[in-house]
Amino acid sequence: MNGIAWPLVGLASKLLDRDEREVVLGDLLETDESAWRGFLDVFGLYFRRQGGLWKESRPWFAAFVVALPCSYLLMYVSISVRCTFERLVHHKVYGWHWPTGHEGFGLLLCHIFLLVTWSWSTGYIAGSVSRRTLWVSGALSLFPSLLCLPMHRAASLPWFCLFLFLPPAVMGAIQGLCSARVSLRSASLLAVMTSALMILAWSNHALWNLNWILIWPSWYLVATAWRSGSGSRSGSFGIASSHA
Amino acid sequence: MMGEFEYALVTVAAALGEDAYGVAIRDGIEAAVGRSCSLGALYTTIDRLEKKGLLKTWMGEATAQRGGRAKRMVRVTPEGVRAAKAFYQSVMRVSRGASWVEARTRRTS
Numbered sequence: 049m050n051g052i053a054w055p056l057v058g059l060a061s062k063l064l065d066r067d068e069r070e071v072v073l074g075d076l077l078e079t080d081e082s083a084w085r086g087f088l089d090v091f092g093l094y095f096r097r098q099g100g101l102w103k104e105s106r107p108w109f110a111a112f113v114v115a116l117p118c119s120y121l122l123m124y125v126s127i128s129v130r131c132t133f134e135r136l137v138h139h140k141v142y143g144w145h146w147p148t149g150h151e152g153f154g155l156l157l158c159h160i161f162l163l164v165t166w167s168w169s170t171g172y173i174a175g176s177v178s179r180r181t182l183w184v185s186g187a188l189s190l191f192p193s194l195l196c197l198p199m200h201r202a203a204s205l206p207w208f209c210l211f212l213f214l215p216p217a218v219m220g221a222i223q224g225l226c227s228a229r230v231s232l233r234s235a236s237l238l239a240v241m242t243s244a245l246m247i248l249a250w251s252n253h254a255l256w257n258l259n260w261i262l263i264w265p266s267w268y269l270v271a272t273a274w275r276s277g278s279g280s281r282s283g284s285f286g287i288a289s290s291h292a
Numbered sequence: 293m294m295g296e297f298e299y300a301l302v303t304v305a306a307a308l309g310e311d312a313y314g315v316a317i318r319d320g321i322e323a324a325v326g327r328s329c330s331l332g333a334l335y336t337t338i339d340r341l342e343k344k345g346l347l348k349t350w351m352g353e354a355t356a357q358r359g360g361r362a363k364r365m366v367r368v369t370p371e372g373v374r375a376a377k378a379f380y381q382s383v384m385r386v387s388r389g390a391s392w393v394e395a396r397t398r399r400t401s
Contacts, residue, residue: 067351067362072331074354074361076344092332100336 053083060087063094098181110174111188113267118170119189121262122213123196125163128256130209132156148225148271155254158245162262164216171217174270175224182221189217193262235273239266294346294379300325301337302346302376306368313352313363314338338366346372 059077061069072093077087101107132138132151146254150161193210200210230238246263249255294302304320305312314334321329341347352363368376387393 068335070361071314071351071364072335074363075318075331077359077361078315078357079354082395089331092330093335094332096332096336 053086056088057086060090060094064090064097068093076149092257092265099158099167100182101178105130106178109183110178110181111185112263114170114174115185115189116191116199118166118262118265119213120192121259122163122167122170122217123210124256125159125195125259125262126212127205127209129156129163129202129212132159132206139148155249155252158249159254162245162249165214165238165266166262167213167216168220168241169238170262171220171222172224172267173268174217175219175221176227177224179225189214199263206254229251229276230269230273232270234276235266235269239270241282242266293373294341296320297299297333298341298346299336299376299379302368302372306376311396312366312368314366315363317366319331332379335364335396338364341372344371344375345369346375388394 056254060075061073064072072090076089081089085240133156136151136153162243165246174189178185196210200207241261244261246255250260301317302323304317304324308316308320314331317338318329318331318334322336338347338349340350346366346369348369350365352365354360354362
């Protein structure tokens with residue numbers, strides 16, 4: 049393999065696990081294959097490994113039950129929060145009156161808190177359930193916002209208001225990825241506070257009914273922390289500790 | 293029952309004995325089957341067979357020829373030998389009387 053191609057194949061091999069990378073690079077060096085065949089071998093192995101992950105239910109759950117539907121709802125919450133902020137602070141009114149068109153500062157703060165906790169818990173679950181396919185979950189969570197970007201640009205909304213949910217979601221995903229444990233106490237506190245604020249917003253007619261779906265990630269965290277706690281007591285692994 | 297490629301891999305690995313590792317097995321398969329074999333196909337099949345308990349793998353020594361990188365050594369387990377033997381016998385049974393093995397069948401019967 050020539051001098052230019054080899055570093056490129058080495059770079060592509062970073063997609064593989066450390067041990068496997070060593071073995072594959074060693075094999076390619078030993079056989080002195082062409083750069084093209086080397087690339088095919090590395091990418092072929094990577095895509096076969098990725099394909100193998102999708103034989104389990106976890107990646108499907110993380111991508112199509114957690115990331116895609118939740119990011120679709122969170123995108124609308126982001127727009128709603130931004131519109132309310134513009135109305136209250138800059139007295140600009142966008143064509144977005146329901147259900148948050150009558151919100152004051154109190155309900156705006158409530159919605160900001162909810163946006164952060166919904167996004168964080170969704171990201172945490174996507175990151176902890178299937179970390180090797182997190183890039184797919186991440187791409188799917190951007191999909192609704194990217195799809196709606198031209199439409200909202202026409203409505204003269206700043207582009208970033210579609211992505212307000214991303215920073216807390218990314219933070220949650222990183223913590224989920226690093227297997228950061230959420231204690232049962234913290235998870236319960238988060239779920240109870242989220243539920244209480246959702247009830248508050250709903251009782252003030254400031255919650256879109258579909259947003260009730262976003263309550264489940266925080267309660268899922270409670271269930272995970274509880275199972276993980278009882279699992280470690282009995283010597284088995286909890287949901288958060290196992291990854292596809 | 294194991295598949296055709298799995299059988300080829302186990303057979304080549306068994307023939308190589310102590311020298312069975314990725315590149316050697318791939319070369320053996322390519323020579324026997326006459327088709328190229330990708331590292332992706334090889335290592336995912338090795339993983340699958342290891343999960344079934346038909347192979348055992350471990351990291352071998354690093355050599356200068358490989359740029360100081362380790363080999364993934366392979367050994368066929370007794371279960372692997374049994375599974376390969378069962379596959380071979382079933383292929384022989386199902387082939388009995390087939391036109392392309394007629395001469396051999398007549399000679400052996």
